[in-house]
Amino acid sequence: MDKNFYTVDEFYVLAGKTIAKTTIYNYVRKGKIPAKRFGDRYLILSSFVNEFLNNPNFNVG
Numbered sequence: 001m002d003k004n005f006y007t008v009d010e011f012y013v014l015a016g017k018t019i020a021k022t023t024i025y026n027y028v029r030k031g032k033i034p035a036k037r038f039g040d041r042y043l044i045l046s047s048f049v050n051e052f053l054n055n056p057n058f059n060v061g
Helices: 008-014 021-030 046-054
Strands: 005-007 035-038 041-045
Touching (some): 005 008, 005 046, 008 021, 021 041
Antiparallel strands (some): 035 041
16 A cells, blocks of 8 residues: 555545444544545545554554
8 A cells, every 4th residue: 555645435445344434534523533634525644544454453532
């Protein structure tokens, strides 16, 4: 994975659709998932996505 950012949809798929998209958006808005806003989209930092995918005990909340 050599991207700098992932969309919420991409993160949702990479996470195996185990987290509802609504929850992802809520966590982004609350700052629990680091993301940048680009227009009307949130872009999630790849460092967070990589840590989430590589650590089975990772806790977002």
